[in-house]
Amino acid sequence: xxxxxxxxxxxxxxxxxxxxxxxxxxxxxxxxxxxxxxxxxxxxxxxxxxxxxxxxxxxxxxxxxxxxxxxxxxxxxxxxxxxxxxxxxxxxxxxxxxxxxxxxxxxxxxxxxxxxxxxxxxxxxxxxxxxxxxxxxxxxxxxxxxxxxxxxxxxxxxxxxxxxxxxxxxxxxxxxxxxxxxxxxxxxxxxxxxxxxxxxxxxxxxxxxxxxxxxxxxxxxxxxxxxxxxxxxxxxxxxxxxxxxxxxxxxxxxxxxxxxxxxxxxxxxxxxxxxxxxxxxxxxxxxxxxxxxxxxxxxxxxxxxxxxxxxxxxxxxxxxxxxxxxxxxxxx
Amino acid sequence: xxxxxxxxxxxxxxxxxxxxxxxxxxxxxxxxxxxxxxxxxxxxxxxxxxxxxxxxxxxxxxxxxxxxxxxx
Numbered sequence: 001x002x003x004x005x006x007x008x009x010x011x012x013x014x015x016x017x018x019x020x021x022x023x024x025x026x027x028x029x030x031x032x033x034x035x036x037x038x039x040x041x042x043x044x045x046x047x048x049x050x051x052x053x054x055x056x057x058x059x060x061x062x063x064x065x066x067x068x069x070x071x072x073x074x075x076x077x078x079x080x081x082x083x084x085x086x087x088x089x090x091x092x093x094x095x096x097x098x099x100x101x102x103x104x105x106x107x108x109x110x111x112x113x114x115x116x117x118x119x120x121x122x123x124x125x126x127x128x129x130x131x132x133x134x135x136x137x138x139x140x141x142x143x144x145x146x147x148x149x150x151x152x153x154x155x156x157x158x159x160x161x162x163x164x165x166x167x168x169x170x171x172x173x174x175x176x177x178x179x180x181x182x183x184x185x186x187x188x189x190x191x192x193x194x195x196x197x198x199x200x201x202x203x204x205x206x207x208x209x210x211x212x213x214x215x216x217x218x219x220x221x222x223x224x225x226x227x228x229x230x231x232x233x234x235x236x237x238x239x240x241x242x243x244x245x246x247x248x249x250x251x252x253x254x255x256x257x258x259x260x261x262x263x264x265x266x267x268x269x270x271x272x273x274x275x276x277x278x279x280x281x282x283x284x285x286x287x288x289x290x291x292x293x294x295x296x297x298x299x300x301x302x303x304x305x306x307x308x309x310x311x312x313x314x315x316x317x318x319x320x321x322x323x324x325x326x327x328x329x330x331x332x
Numbered sequence: 333x334x335x336x337x338x339x340x341x342x343x344x345x346x347x348x349x350x351x352x353x354x355x356x357x358x359x360x361x362x363x364x365x366x367x368x369x370x371x372x373x374x375x376x377x378x379x380x381x382x383x384x385x386x387x388x389x390x391x392x393x394x395x396x397x398x399x400x401x402x403x404x
Contacts, residue, residue, distance in 0.1 A: 234345035258333055260341035268344070312344055314386045318379040319343045322336050 025095055028071060031079050034102035035066035038110070041138065042131075049134065052127035060113060070106065073300055076224055078105050080297070082196040085213060088291045089204050097203070100142035101196040108192060111135035112164065119172050120241075146203055156198035156210075163191035175242050182244035186229075187222035209289075216285040220298070223278040227305055230271050233263065245271065261323070264316035272309045279305075335366045339376075354380050 039057070042050050054063065061069045070079050077084075079102045086093045114132050117124040147153040167189045174181060194214045201210040229236070229243040236243050237259050246259065248270070253262040279302045286294050333341070342349040342364060353360040357376050358368035366372065 234341060258337055258341070260333075260337060260344065264340065264344055311383070311387050314383050315350065316340075316344045318382045318386075319340050322375055322379065323340055 027080060027083050028067075030083075030095055030099050031067040031071050031102055034079070034099050035070065035106055037103055038106045038138070039063055039066050042134065048127060049130055052125050053131040053134070056114075056117075056124060056128045056131075057110070066106070070102075070109075073297075073304065076190055076193060076221070077297060078109065078190075078193045078196075081193075081213070081217065081294070082200050084291050084293050085197055085200045085209070086204070087293070088289065089200070089206050089209070097146065100145060101199060104139050104142040105193070105196055107135045108139040108161070108195075111139060112168075112192070115165075115168060119168060143199065146199065151202060152207070153199060153202040156195060156202070160195045160198065161192040163188055167191065176247045176250075177242060177244035178247070179244065182225075183222060186244065187225045188218070189225070190221045191218070193217065193221075212285070212289060216282060216289060219278065219282040219285055223275060223282060223301075226271070226275060226278070230275075230309075233259070264320060268309060268313045268316055272306075272313070275305060275309070335364060338364050339366060 039054075042057075043054055057063050069075065082101050083093055083098050086098065111132055114124065114128060114135070116122075118129060143153065143157065167185050170181075170185045171189070174185070177186065194210075194217055197213050197217070198207075198210055201207045201213075226245070229245045232241075233243070233245055233249075235241075237246055245267070249259045249262050249267055252266070252270075253259065257265075259267075279298070283295070283298050283302070286298055339361070343353065349360060349363075352363070353376060357373050357380075361368040361372065361376065
């Protein structure tokens, strides 16, 4: 990173940008270049669409450090997993191929974020919505460099992003979530993230590995989604947004008990228990993939979340007594 | 929901509020409509002290701005 990061000016065409990718040899540098390229492509020509879309992006990400959003520990490792998979297959990676996968994935992510914002009713200018065409075309285009029309890759291309948009559609119809709906809908929203894994498997003729990686990724996604729902429970409750966690809170709370009181009494421990079980299952599935970096990553995620929830449980215990102060104050 | 339930809700869900509670207890209490009487401030600070005693520090891990690169 720093001065070693390769930078692309907006004027550079796609082919020249790809040549720069060949010089980016480590994961972080490659991600930086891919993310810069995605932003540079959008801003390469002055247009109303670009102006509004860049402004929207600026409210969601640090556009000048776009890669960080995808490479920080708390993010889904959408860019890293295909890298790790290729390393586990070949012992090394083709940086140009990985850069193209990253570029595609980043554009697909921006596509889905616009879709999410529009579907969730978040503030998004109508002038941004046509950028979905821009991002979608750049999500698709890199794959044509590697896979002919007869390649089995395109079967995965049809299948995996379709799972993401189907989950998005289904989720928008729900006002409460059962456990099954969480697992079959909410936790599958990131299924499109398996596509670059499929690309790696097809390119190196190792489609025998895809099922195991896809299964592990699905297990991790349910953990990751539950973590998101946990972090957002208060904001979701205030906004009237639905999640499985909030549905459980309503169903399990005593009569008259608030969501916060339930969270402190048993909800935090419930979340901790589920997250522990799901991470254990993910780690067990990952162990069979012989990928040390994946195991290290999962260990870091587990450690970070365990520290967070344990501390939150301690906060709840420490502040529980103040609920009594409130009662005493009111009765005084 | 009374103000103390709001205090509890904010404390267990909002690390930024918890940090404000530690750095400026009266201001944090006032921000949610609680009169920061000496008794209440003292109760809150006792609660904060017990969290520090259990965890060694008050702040939870930085979950929004961390930029730890993946291991690659």
